[in-house]
Amino acid sequence: MAPGPRALLYQLRSLLRRREVDVWYDTAYRLPLSGLEFAGVEPRRADFAAWWLWESKAVAHPWWRTPRRISYADLSRLHTPQLLESLSRPETLAGVFGVDPSDVPVDEVMRTVRLAAGATLEGAREALRRRKPALNLLGGFHHAGPASAGGNCAVNDIGVAVATLRAEGFQGKVAVLDMDAHPPDGVALSLANDPDHWIGSLSASDWGSLPGVDETLLPPGTGDVEYLEALKALLGRMPRAELYFVIAGGDVLKGDKMGRLGLTLAGARLRDAAVVGHLGLSSAVWLPGGGYTANAWKVLAGTGMALATGSLDPIPEDYDPLATRFAGIARGLQVDLLSDAGELTDDDLAESLGMRPQRQRLLLGFYTAAGMEHALQQFGILDQLARLGYEHFRIEFDRAGPGERVRIFGEADGREHLLVETVVERRRVEGHPVLYVHWLSLRNPRAQFSERRPRLPGQDVPGLGLAREAGEMLALMALRLGLTGVAYRPAHYHTAFPSRDHFYFPDPQRQGRFEAMVRDLGDLDLLVATRAVDEGRVSLNGEPYAWEPDEMVFWLREPPAEPGEVAHERDRARFTVAPPPAAAPEAERP
Numbered sequence: 001m002a003p004g005p006r007a008l009l010y011q012l013r014s015l016l017r018r019r020e021v022d023v024w025y026d027t028a029y030r031l032p033l034s035g036l037e038f039a040g041v042e043p044r045r046a047d048f049a050a051w052w053l054w055e056s057k058a059v060a061h062p063w064w065r066t067p068r069r070i071s072y073a074d075l076s077r078l079h080t081p082q083l084l085e086s087l088s089r090p091e092t093l094a095g096v097f098g099v100d101p102s103d104v105p106v107d108e109v110m111r112t113v114r115l116a117a118g119a120t121l122e123g124a125r126e127a128l129r130r131r132k133p134a135l136n137l138l139g140g141f142h143h144a145g146p147a148s149a150g151g152n153c154a155v156n157d158i159g160v161a162v163a164t165l166r167a168e169g170f171q172g173k174v175a176v177l178d179m180d181a182h183p184p185d186g187v188a189l190s191l192a193n194d195p196d197h198w199i200g201s202l203s204a205s206d207w208g209s210l211p212g213v214d215e216t217l218l219p220p221g222t223g224d225v226e227y228l229e230a231l232k233a234l235l236g237r238m239p240r241a242e243l244y245f246v247i248a249g250g251d252v253l254k255g256d257k258m259g260r261l262g263l264t265l266a267g268a269r270l271r272d273a274a275v276v277g278h279l280g281l282s283s284a285v286w287l288p289g290g291g292y293t294a295n296a297w298k299v300l301a302g303t304g305m306a307l308a309t310g311s312l313d314p315i316p317e318d319y320d321p322l323a324t325r326f327a328g329i330a331r332g333l334q335v336d337l338l339s340d341a342g343e344l345t346d347d348d349l350a351e352s353l354g355m356r357p358q359r360q361r362l363l364l365g366f367y368t369a370a371g372m373e374h375a376l377q378q379f380g381i382l383d384q385l386a387r388l389g390y391e392h393f394r395i396e397f398d399r400a401g402p403g404e405r406v407r408i409f410g411e412a413d414g415r416e417h418l419l420v421e422t423v424v425e426r427r428r429v430e431g432h433p434v435l436y437v438h439w440l441s442l443r444n445p446r447a448q449f450s451e452r453r454p455r456l457p458g459q460d461v462p463g464l465g466l467a468r469e470a471g472e473m474l475a476l477m478a479l480r481l482g483l484t485g486v487a488y489r490p491a492h493y494h495t496a497f498p499s500r501d502h503f504y505f506p507d508p509q510r511q512g513r514f515e516a517m518v519r520d521l522g523d524l525d526l527l528v529a530t531r532a533v534d535e536g537r538v539s540l541n542g543e544p545y546a547w548e549p550d551e552m553v554f555w556l557r558e559p560p561a562e563p564g565e566v567a568h569e570r571d572r573a574r575f576t577v578a579p580p581p582a583a584a585p586e587a588e589r590p
């Protein structure tokens with residue numbers, strides 16, 4: 001959270017209200033699957049929620065708990081040996097998470113899954129021991145059954161926790177309240193033979209009747225008021241139990257790719273507050289379940305706030321968890337560890353003129369390769385690359401055409417691969433000094449293109465899934481170098497589209513056309529849209545339209561004024577898309 005009066009007020013209110021709740025979290029909760037965003041999942045959801053709960057002071061320091069991986073002995077209490085055996089194959093995990101098998105580092109994916117299941121079990125033990133709620137920022141894998149995995153659920157953490165507690169002698173009643181948008185088919189299978197349990201669910205997907213589940217099927221698009229009424233009725237039927245599991249699904253939001261409900265963020269918070277009020281000081285483990293919108297992390301963070309402070313305050317609209325987190329890390333980086341200069345000078349000029357041949361190369365006259373590696377470590381980038389299967393990283397700087405090139409190499413499968421390549425330069429755009437990015441390529445050469453993860457124009461191998469982190473780091477580099485913005489020249493619609501919230505074309509007419517294009521093509525799948533543009537099937541006001549690769553700038557200091565010209569051009573421009581000629585696009589692909 002950026003320091004300021006509003007942030008301080010937020011923190012003060014949190015401090016006054018908060019009550020004890022254990023929050024289980026690990027940085028390895030981020031699944032090491034570089035193609036996950038293609039499957040519609042935000043892999044940083046637990047991180048974003050944890051950072052918010054930490055920075056808003058909703059959750060106090062001693063309540064943060066670090067999970068341990070669940071043992072295979074505990075997993076075996078519920079799951080069949082065949083299922084557990086199959087989870088050691090990339091093909092099985094690829095099917096569970098909707099990615100390509102080449103994208104699956106089995107041990108690291110299973111580490112994420114086992115950490116989450118370990119926390120659900122340990123959270124339940126602690127909740128029982130100390131009669132208080134626990135929140136696990138990953139879990140509620142309610143589609144996995146004893147012999148089946150699927151729907152982002154490799155194992156059933158609730159079923160494993162219950163089976164383990166039973167083996168340890170726990171005899172009390174267990175209640176599972178499932179508020180994910182989908183029915184708890186795997187929980188029903190997992191608890192089928194449990195002697196004393198109840199399962200209740202609110203969902204909007206009709207998967208037929210589930211034996212042993214008190215299921216309320218809501219019509220698609222059900223909004224806050226009707227949902228909260230149905231929840232009240234379900235809570236009225238829920239029996240008293242010694243231990244509760246609450247799946248506070250993030251896929252209840254309107255517009256979710258998978259869920260069919262229509263709640264607002266405020267409605268999701270009221271949902272959680274209602275359950276917190278109903279359960280009081282019972283032993284309960286709260287889990288996030290699914291969530292497939294950009295705001296799904298706010299549902300999870302909101303669950304934490306409902307538990308820890310009872311707050312119904314919305315998370316500020318303009319709070320960007322990644323930008324805030326990275327800016328905080330950047331403030332903590334010591335300048336002398338990044339650079340051998342200590343402070344910013346014009347040494348780059350001296351070096352580029354050959355006046356200082358004896359010194360080592362500095363990127364943009366400032367960063368040493370060692371300093372860059374240190375920063376990449378602090379931002380968590382090297383850890384994530386390691387989880388994707390690379391090691392022994394090496395960073396190289398050199399000159400390349402008009403700019404300076406940074407390359408990050410890593411070893412895998414017995415050889416070195418190029419993972420990141422960028423060419424940057426200080427340059428003036430519209431009279432302002434900016435960090436000009438000539439080229440940025442994030443490469444995961446171990447992964448392969450597939451039906452699930454098609455090749456985008458301009459890609460030679462699949463990406464790393466780290467584009468947002470790279471963008472934040474470039475912005476922070478520009479700030480540290482005293483520059484006023486970051487600029488690049490998107491060669492394709494799909495490279496401009498993700499920048500649409502922060503980057504602007506300086507030419508107002510060009511910006512107006514781009515905004516019209518986002519308006520008219522925004523509902524299409526990004527791959528479909530970018531292929532249509534690249535294949536010349538897009539028309540502007542009835543005339544064939546070719547993509548205009550022009551500079552876009554992210555102004556770090558002051559936002560650009562929006563001249564009337566932008567709106568005028570945006571309203572004038574109408575984009576339409578013709579269907580692809582039969583079979584032709586397929587034939588062109590390698």
Ligand SMILES: [Zn+2]
Pocket residue numbers: 180181182249251258259289290291
């Ligand atoms: Zn779901």
